[in-house]
Amino acid sequence: MSTSQIEVAGVLISPDHYIDGRRVGSPETFELRSPIDQRVLGVVSEGLEDHVEAAIESARAAFPAWSLLSAAERKVYLDRFADEIGKRADDFCRVESTDAGLLLSRMRHGVVPRAMLNIRWFANHALDLQNRPIDTEQAHHRVRHDPAGVVVIITPWNSPLLLSTWKLGPALAAGNTCILKPPEWAPLTCSLLADAAQAAGLPPGVLNIVQGTGSRAGAKLVGDPRIARVSFTGSVPTARRIAQAAGANLVPCSLELGGKSPFIVLEDADLDGAAATGALMYRNAGQVCLAGTRFLVHERVADAFVEKMRAHVERLVIGDPREEATEIGPIIHPRQLERVEGFVQRAVETGARVLWGGDRHAFGAQYFQPTMLTNVGQHDEIVQNEVFGPVLTLQTFSDDDSVVALANGTDYGLGGVCYGETDHAIAVADRVRTGFIWINSFGVRDLEAPFGGIKRSGIGREGGDWSFEFFCDVKDVVIPRKPFRASFSHR
16 A cells, blocks of 8 residues: 655655565554644654564565675665765755754755765775784784674654764665664655665665654564664663663664763853854754753853853744744654753753743744753753753853863763863863763764764764674684694693
């Protein structure tokens, strides 16, 4: 059963699954609404047990031929895949802006070019992986990165296209076949990825896309013993369920789980630069896992910093993400908006003071004001738990030891920002327990560098060789330098 196409932002999109190179509908569907105005975009096929089974079998059947191709042969397919994304760049931009509420300007200038690069870069990097030599006095070692098998990729709603290609790039380049489970709140650009893959000539079964909820399609995928790897970006509670299901079959998981990252402003910081960067933490309505959401500001510069940042925040343009001038768009879903609002209300009830914002925004039903809360304690819910909305907290400190203690005082450890004189900032950053930290900057990302967190922020690293070490079975082929003679030695 196939569902007819739906039209979103002038783009025709299939709301069906993509399995074994063809569209497959479902007798069950779920409704999709735009976060901009809650307008119904259409109904999308729900992934049921039969769809999961078909996707797994299709990926298993495609694996032998795809995995036996050389990295150079796979690169030909993947370069065409990136080309097809580029050909439909405007479609990807308009659809994700409408479906997920991402800024159209950021989609055009950042997300789509990076999505193409995600595919191309990992295809190129795979060429350098095979047969890396290690020479010792005893032997010559040929280290191979062999594809693991069928990979399940589960991506979140805050940047579906970017994060899907970030995982698909290395998984496919390594020779795995993939099943992508898009976010149920924003699945449409993943559907466009299926069209791009088909147009690029990827063999049937190499990329399959099963839509639906995590509790149904997602749970069936991660709990299947035929799966070789699970790569997930999302929340801690969902990650626990995934890890438990995959762990029953000893299936390795890569888990990127968000954060509660510090934004440190030292006494010797460039306050103008720190304040301008601080306003960026509201990007994508604060729905960014790597944002610095806990502002830790030296007590001697706190008042001056607050006024400088307030000036930047007051100039932010809140509105329709499809408008070029807009800088902050909507919260993705009514449930998420209620969650964000609940965090703020409970914080205020327990003594937090609102420096700015603190309530819904008049532009539309799914909008929340950029918010900063102070007079918060280290053990308060608003400081300890991820809000995932445009809500920041501000605490002050008196010296380096105290700011390090505050920075490390949560169960998260994804990223961080540290503004100050460079050597001083580095010295503080080295003591912060986190997967990465930016010095006098934010959002600088290179594909060859590791990305990931510690503690509740995740398990594993993505990027460069780290992605391939996860998506591959690393094998050492050992060739002795001298003739080998078997013998037992007894002491």
